[in-house]
Amino acid sequence: MRTLSFILLLSLSLYKVDALRCYSCSSVTSNADCNQNIKQCLEPLDTCMTTEDIAGDKKIMVKQCASFATCQGAEDGAGLDPFGDGNVVTCCSTDLCNNVAVATAKPSSGATTIHIHTALLLLPIGVLSLLSKYYR
Template identity: 55%
Template sequence: MLLVLVVFSLCFTSAQALDCYVCSSATTNEACNQNSQQCQAVHDTCMTTVDIAGASKAIVKQCASKATCNGAAASASTDANGNGNIVTCCSAYNLCNYSGAETIHFQITLLSLTGVLLLLLK
């Protein structure tokens, strides 16, 4: 009986692991999406960082903890010229960090809908 519980827990744990695209420094999203990995248990979030300096862009994708990613996202910023960094976090499904731009668009849409709902509730 104990062996069955151990095997079941191992199967359940591996089914819950998140897969993320990973790259160390790519200039395009397509180049960054060439490799993926299964995240370790403590890394439950896919984190994408885009550093922009003028015409150059560096994209880093990795597994991270939710707290680490949210902290990095909170401190990320860009100036009026678009220089700086953008950090996005996702954990909804495997390989959810396919496109950082789509994630940012989704977050803006979600914030806009929340604002509209708040206005309607007044």
């Protein structure tokens, strides 16, 4: 039984776990140029992160290894303005999953922004109206 346990423990210690591999580049304007470099991610970096910064007709791409939390935070904070300027972030977690350029998301419409601002302006008026009825 001891021999079997030793063999099992030895085989588990020799089991090779392949780290995630991501395309990696910094401040590149073309996806083809960016996909020339492959990086093996080290712990705790478990996600391939692609960021595309857009300003008019200029696009800069960065691909790198990141932690899932870092990538999700960047993805949640990314966005484009009504003119299509800003940044887009994608996260993935399989080998070389960041091989394509970030799909450019549609900018948010100005109408949505106006509706939100109107609602925020009307909220205090509603609260004041309710309070004035309560204290009469």
